[in-house]
Amino acid sequence: MALTKRQKEFLEFLAGFLEKRGYSPSYEEIAEGLNLASLATVHKHILALEGKHYLKRGFNQSRSLELAPKYYEEMRQHRPPAVEVPLLGRIAAGSPVEAIAGQDSLNFADFAADPGTYALQVRGESMIEDHICDGDYVLVQKSGDARDGDIVVALVDGVETTLKRFYNEDGDRVRLQPANSTMQPIYVPKQSVRIQGKVLAVLRKY
Amino acid sequence: MALTKRQKEFLEFLAGFLEKRGYSPSYEEIAEGLNLASLATVHKHILALEGKHYLKRGFNQSRSLELAPKYYEEMRQHRPPAVEVPLLGRIAAGSPVEAIAGQDSLNFADFAADPGTYALQVRGESMIEDHICDGDYVLVQKSGDARDGDIVVALVDGVETTLKRFYNEDGDRVRLQPANSTMQPIYVPKQSVRIQGKVLAVLRKY
DNA sequence: TATTTTAGGCGAAGAAAAGGGGAATTTCAA
């Protein structure tokens, strides 16, 4: 059972009211919101939408309108091309899977929410102690600056691009710290390093 | 029962309308969208497509057109829900970004391509030497069996669920190997372990 | 090749939903 134009407007008004005010509107308020002169019309819309299972209500109860699950399902479908997988819980060695309260899916769209996000594939072992391995992908958000401890993509002297942890040092210098005890940190003047982005996430495919 | 050219156009228009507006178009609107002068023609198309099970509708009901499951099945290959980020190249310590030939974007849909894919958040350090850390998410593909060396979600004795590397051993036993030298491998008879899935990917958010 | 079927199309008339209104009535909770 599909929605009509007006019914969709009705639901959107209701969703907005619920969202903003936290409680159900009265018929009077709905009539006002939708430019209707008669409460009978409001009532009819409610009966229709209840019949289509888009909303629930209590009979003869004031301000008892609720959006039904069907509404939310449909809104999720139509809106973002969300690629998501169910997030079932947490797993640890030797214990059953714990369920996670609240969040119940992992949405990839979150990772690419910012239009300036891009990916790089990592070469080498320079971040191995941060558990970023050869072949992993890093999702990088374009950003001109970084805070201490951020993992950044840095352009040094206009030629070398490296993946390192970023730290401010005394005397207008910065330290670019690899996460590999066999490698030395790089100390460079602030002016000769440009932060191209911060690592938001790491992705590894097997 | 295959679609004709015009019928395909019809469905595509309908899908577009539904997607954008969130409700079904009227015959009038369809006629306009497809450059038809008569509502009778629209009606005929609808009857034809209903007969072929590509859409559902309510008799005599306004704006009640819905795409049937058959439509989505058939259009699946046409619909990459493309949440993707550009993949700019490879990065290594001390060298410029190399461009990657061929692949130039990282598509998240690939990770969840199989409908049985789910995510788990990792607790603890038992896979730390495989660079899977506390808090990381693993994407798991449901699968009853595993090959030696796969990282699997295994249910042992019907109670314990663990994340381990899987190896077949002599004598109808399997070894579940943590990637942490402080922890011991588990040896169990094949019958008392059930593989719930294989880890396809690891995801870490900062 | 002649004939029938089918997809696609046009217009207009008729019928049923959907949308809307006014006013009286019932309900519920304060």
Next chain:
DNA sequence: TTGAAATTCCCCTTTTCTTCGCCTAAAATA
């Protein structure tokens, strides 16, 4: 008890769907 809110009844207009002929071209069939 009383007022605010929900429900009902009856009526109206507009929108939308359905049906009935009638047409052409292409495809299938005899």
